[in-house]
Amino acid sequence: MGTQRQVYFGDVTEACQRISGFIHRTPIFTNSTIDGLTGRNIYFKAENLQKTGSFKVRGAINSVLKLKEKDRAVVGVTTHSSGNHGQALACAARSVRFPCSIVVPSYTSAVKKAAIKGYGAELTECGPLASDRRETCEKVALEKNYEIIPSSDHYDVIAGQGTIAMEFLEQVPDLDAILVSVSGGGMISGIAIAAKHIKPGIKVFAVEPEGKILEKCLTSGERLWPNPPQYLDTIAEGIKLQQVGHLTWPILLELVEKEVFTVNNEEIKVGMQFVFQRMKLVVEAASGAAVAAVLSEQFKTLDSSIKNVGVILCGGNVDIDHLPWY
Structure with a gap:
């Protein structure tokens, strides 16, 4: 269960x-x-x-504000997203001045990619599979020592x-x-x-x-x-x-x-x-x-x-x- x-x-x-x-x-x-x-x-x-x-900005902002409340230094945040959570986390990170890197699959629309960049986040593209997104995001988190904020889980x-x-x-x-x-x-x-x-x-x-x-x-x-x-x-x-x-x-x-x-x-x-x-x-x-x-x-x-x-x-x-x- x-x-x-x-x-x-x-x-x-x-x-x-x-x-x-x-x-x-x-x-x-x-x-x-x-x-x-x-x-x-x-x-x-x-x-x-x-x-x-x-709606994604609700969960994203709650997560980054809670991270900020903790008394350890957060270097930055990252996630993988088809677009909406990526935009939300980029916006949330900007509001608390966290560096942010968003992983998107190559098929993500140009509109969503532009919006993510517009919020000041770094953009990394990956392959179309669920495993591509997860692996690329984990690599970014490891390299930059960023905290991963998943879109739902x-x-x-x-x-x-x-x-x-x-x-x-x-x-x-x-x-x-x-x-x-x-x-x-x-x-x-x-x-x-x-x-x-x-x-x-x-x-x-x-x-x-x-x-x-x-x-x-x-x-x-x-x-x-x-x-x-x-x-x-x-x-x-x-x-x-x-x-x-x-x-x-x-x-x-x-x-x-x-x-x-x-x-x-x-x-x-x-x-x-x-x-x-x-x-x-x-x-x-x-x-x-x-x-x-x-x-x-x-x-x-x-x-x-x-x-x-x-x-x-x-x-x-x-x-x-x-x-x-x-």
């Missing part, structure tokens, strides 16, 4: 106090069309309007992402459920810890691209993914990772619903387009996945007592020259 979780609500409330001066309190949007289509009240938490264009990152749920439930206290797109599981872990503490009856649902087999793993209570870790064939580059992390796994197992929403590329495109056209917001494909889940046939089968549903628009870092429907 894996190790016991080591992040609790107190860690999230501490993170909230720690990062409040460094992040935006993101707004909530509603849309009467989607309410009509679903027969429920849908509330969108716009983390696409967060600093650096995604890190307790301070998880606590930082949990602040989303604290805000959301202050803004919409009557939420019955929250839908969250999942990659490594840092965001959904933090959200589940905070939301379940504040409102024990709330349901937290994972949304995944095809091929992640998260529901099968959660139902069996076992990590059924093949090794080494693989990337999925999805347009949602922010949620390409097939496996969830080893630290996030026991949290998902304990707190997240076993029923998972699985969406394909065409559905993700429709979700993105809905938000672009009807809500006038720029969102990336990982956000589109959560919207696609709400528009799915599966969503209609949810218990009728689930009236008020929160959806995390997790990021808006989309390459506008390469929108997936062109």
Whole structure:
């Protein structure tokens, strides 16, 4: 079943106090069309309007501020990322004057690479495999004596992402459920810890691209993914990772619903387009996945007592020259 979780609500409330001066309190949007289509009240938490264009800055800033609080000298920080966590860590490092080196796969969009450099971080490119990213990042950390801050599988990152749920439930206290797109599981872990503490009856649902087999793993209570870790064939580059992390796994197992929403590329495109056209917001494909889940046939089968549903628009870092429907 894996190790016991080591992040609790107190860690999230501490993170909230720690990062409040460094992040935006993101707004909530509603849309009467989607309410009509679903027969429920849908509330969108716009983390696409967060600093650096995604929720990732919450966990990154919490992690670097905690490092700074410790009384040993931190030389610098590094990570590997397809883009959003890289931007977030680069921004977080700049705000506390830590040197920062970000490892990105060669396929990362020019827009995200430029943003990372814009925050003053050094950029190192690597091959396309999960192992390429990990090995290059470990090499950078060794050579420079930098601290590695993973994108999701890190307790301070998880606590930082949990602040989303604290805000959301202050803004919409009557939420019955929250839908969250999942990659490594840092965001959904933090959200589940905070939301379940504040409102024990709330349901937290994972949304995944095809091929992640998260529901099968959660139902069996076992990590059924093949090794080494693989990337999925999805347009949602922010949620390409097939496996969830080893630290996030026991949290998902304990707190997240076993029923998972699985969406394909065409559905993700429709979700993105809905938000672009009807809500006038720029969102990336990982956000589109959560919207696609709400528009799915599966969503209609949810218990009728689930009236008020929160959806995390997790990021808006989309390459506008390469929108997936062109």
